[in-house]
Amino acid sequence: MTRLSVNVNKIATLRNSRGGNNPDLVQVAKDCERFGAQGITVHPRPDERHIRYQDVFDLKAIVTTEFNIEGNCQEQKFIDLVLANKPEQVTLVPDVLGQITSNHGWDTITNYHYLTDMIAVFKEAGIRVSIFVDPVAKMVEGAAKTGTDRIELYTEGYATHYHQGKELAIAPYIEAAKVAHEAGLGINAGHDLDLHNLKYFAENIPALDEVSIGHALICDALYYGLENTIQMYLRQLV
Template identity: 75%
Template sequence: MTKLSVNINKIATLRNSRGGNNPDVTKAAVDIQQFGADGITVHPRPDERHIRYSDVYAIKKIITTEFNIEGNCSEQKFVDLVLAAKPDQVTLVPDALGQITSDHGWNTIEHRDYLTKMIRIFKNAHIRVSIFVDPVVEMVEGAAATGTDRVELYTEGYARGYANSDKEKAIAPYIAAAEKARKLGLGINAGHDLDLHNLAYFSQHIPWLDEVSIGHALISDALYVGLQNAVQLYKRQLNQ
């Protein structure tokens, strides 16, 4: 069954907008896993505009489900954080400094040597590695050559196509990329703009999907239905 990892960055954004510790990000992580989530994802950025590095250590101390840290390994501070916190998984994302949100995957062919070196560092610390890739078969093949454990398919293109009533065309490259990853022995994650409208269709067409990471949409839905209900609704979409 596909696991749901909830990205709690937006909870930290709300806290930081006012100062203090309301909402409590660490408590939110505990509550979300009690509500049924299979994991917690954080994406600390160098400016700490949402998740702070101190949050990562605090969450690691109390987390009982899987812990996934996303970020750009070109920042030594990020590398040091991951090696110190030792999450279950690190997801390498090619974000530029100051980027608002992730908007593309790695060129695994052009950056193969670099990714191979960085992946070895994390795997030597017994941390599972996933790398963010676009739904392109060649990029998946390039990822396999780096030694990564998994790929995370960047799903904004799928979400946009689904919203435009072209879901068959939107899902096609993801099926092809996922099938290639499966043949190459890679685990498959997915994330970005997945929501209650498009998640079930995506997971039904890639039933061997290991994990989805969802933050913005789930936290937005929680404003209307509550956090516990939101987690359960997303779990139901994965179970259809």
């Protein structure tokens, strides 16, 4: 079964909008696990507009499933944060300063030497490494040469085109996943996956280890409740 990791960035955004500690990020993470989530994901950014660096330490102390920290390893503060907390997984994302959300994967060919060096740093610390990639075979092949344990397929393209033709939308992801599997890489996926498109994606991507979902899941929780929503997402992955 594909594992569901809940990205709690949006909970932190809501908290930060009024100051104080409501909603309580740590309690929400505990609740997500209690309701069935198999992991917690955070994506701290330098401006701390949602997840604060202290949140990472607070969550590390209580997360009992899998803790996944996403972010830009070109920032030394991010590297130090990950090494200080030693999550089960770090996902390397090529964000730039001020970026609203992740919108592309690594060029694993151009950045081969850099990624190889950074991946070695995290793996030396006993942290599983995943790198964010577009569904392009040559980028997956490049990823396999860096020493990464997994890739995370950037799924915005799939989600955007799903309703126009799901077979065409998923085709490059099937090919990318095949290349990854043959290269011995684990496969994660994330970005804009939701209750409408998740089941089809999971059914058609072989050996899909994990999906990381935040925005859509938190939005759905406003209508269905957090516990029910997490169960609804889990049912898409059976």
